Amino acid sequence: MEVLLWESLGIGLVLGLLLGLTGAGGSLVALPLLLSLHLPLRDAIGVSLGAVALSAAVGAIPRARQGYVAWRPVLVLVALGLPGNALGQWIGRFVPEQALIVGFCLLVLWSAWRMWRSARLERPSGGSLRLAPLVVAGFGVGILSGLMGVGGGFLIVPALLWFTPLTMLQATATSMAVIALVSGGGFLLYLTGAQLQLPLLAGIAAGGAAGVTLGNRLALRLGGPLLQRLFALMLVAVSLSLAAQKLLG
Secondary structure, eight states: OHHHHHHHHHHHHHHHHHHHHHSOOHHHHHHHHHHTTTOOHHHHHHHHHHHHHHHHHHHHHHHHHTTOOOHHHHHHHHHHHHHHHHHHHHHTTTSOHHHHHHHHHHHHHHHHHHHHHHTTSOOOSSOOOOHHHHHHHHHHHHHHHHHHTSOSHHHHHHHHHHHSOOOHHHHHHHHHHHHHHHHHHHHHHHHTTSOOOHHHHHHHHHHHHHHHHHHHHHHHHSOHHHHHHHHHHHHHHHHHHHHHHHHOO
């Protein structure tokens, strides 16, 4: 039991740190690590959703108080992401898994390349919210999330940077608010048909709260371009890791 507690705290710390720094990466880190603890897939997904939702909420609340969360994009992404997720789960029944993995990895690598390049460019001040592209992006992120069974933060942040005037710090804060709401809804759905792994969830949530608090503080100290490059490197690591797990077995 003591070993499990330390492992859950460690998992939470890593996912919280990634969420605080980049606004993404929580479920991509939590789910494989939970599966390594020999949890059934459904329980691992449920605990991951709960832990990510709690960690993202802990990170988003202070950022919201500081004025970094843009609520209009949050509403658009949540409203379009949820039905997109349902559609993605339905489409996934008919698409070969290998084709999904290859397409997904290519999309993530393209996003990483775009973010790395844009980190060198000065973003114009002001500007306006491009609602139509954001609506399409929100629905597309939902579909991809449903197809792949992962969170959408690694795609939400680039969409916010491309289609809104938000800075990197605002985009990561807004992404955490979206993740908290969407993952929280998924966790509540999981609870309707499963028994809660309370000690494991509590350990991950405690580690996640500490990690996201540390990540928030580091993000405030780091510059926007450095955060974008860090995010781009994380996207490359996610793509290569996923390809290695799913395609090379």
